[in-house]
Amino acid sequence: MSDSLSSSRAAPALICHDCALRLAPPAAPRGHWFCPRCGARLGSRHRLRTQAVLALAATALVLWLPAVSLPLVYVDQFGVGGxxxxxxxxxxxxxERHGLVAAVVFVTLVLMPPAQMLALLMAMARLRAGGRPGRWLWWYRQGREWAMPEIFLLGALIATTELGGNASLRLGTGLFCLIGLVVTRWIAEGLADPAALDRLLEQRRREAGDDGRH
Incomplete structure (x- = not known):
């Protein structure tokens, strides 16, 4: 069941991290929540599993280097291989002097995916240790807007299909690592639920306030 949220002054505010709309937490105990303005997924009642997110973020970081450096495909056309x-x-x-395109590809495929997963790893490590994530969580959320390995993967698969009729192709290790990176990143983002993160941070703030009063 998927519930949209509506604004309310009576309940504690929930803020959409995409459009900054202030919303009231839904009363439904189950289901996923979506912003009525931009449609962004806000989260659910699921509990944040920091250990699982840590493992997935670490796996994505391990897969990143071979995904970008190892061959995606081997091409053999008219006796010429590469x-x-x-x-x-x-x-x-x-x-080929396509500097702007090269810069976009470098940022979205080479730079931002590991930066995003590193920020998530550090944020989860601090939360698991009983602390607060600080700016790491902010960097992780910013990285979601720029890291796009799944777009390149889709394009690579389409190009491989198109070239298959004119050349001999062999899938490389880099392609499988890229698939693994996309899948683990996707699962990690799904488990790092925005609403669950906000609830945990609010709990830590209340605990810090109670300790300060005592």
């Missing part, structure tokens, strides 16, 4: 990787694609774009 391989394509994300880093070689960025270098080729720079060499």
């Amino acid at each position: 391989s394509v990787s994300i880093l070689s694609s960025v270098a080729a774009l720079f060499q």
Whole structure:
């Protein structure tokens, strides 16, 4: 069951992290919540599992380097063979003087995915240790807007299908690592539920306030 949220002054405010709309937490004990203005998924009543998110973020970081450096596909056309990787694609774009496109590809595929997962890893590690995530959580949420490995993966799969009729293709290790990176990142983002994070942070703030009064 999916429930949209409506604004309310009587209940504690819930803030959409995409459009900053202030909302009242829903009364429904189950289901997922969506912002009525922008449609962003706000979360659910699920409990935040920091250990699982930690493991997934660490796995994504391990997969990142081989995903961008190892060949995605090996191409053999008319007796001429070669391989394509994300880093070689960025270098080729720079060499062909498509600097803006190369910069966008570098930021969204090479730089932001590991930065986002590192921020999530640090935020979850601090939460698990009983602390507060500080700016790490903010960096993680910003990284969600710029990290787009799934877009490149979709394009690579489409290009592989198109080239298959004119050349001999062999899938490389980098492609499987990229698939693993996309899947683990997707699951980690799903488990790092915004509403669950906000509830845990609010609980930590209340605990800190109680300790201060005592």
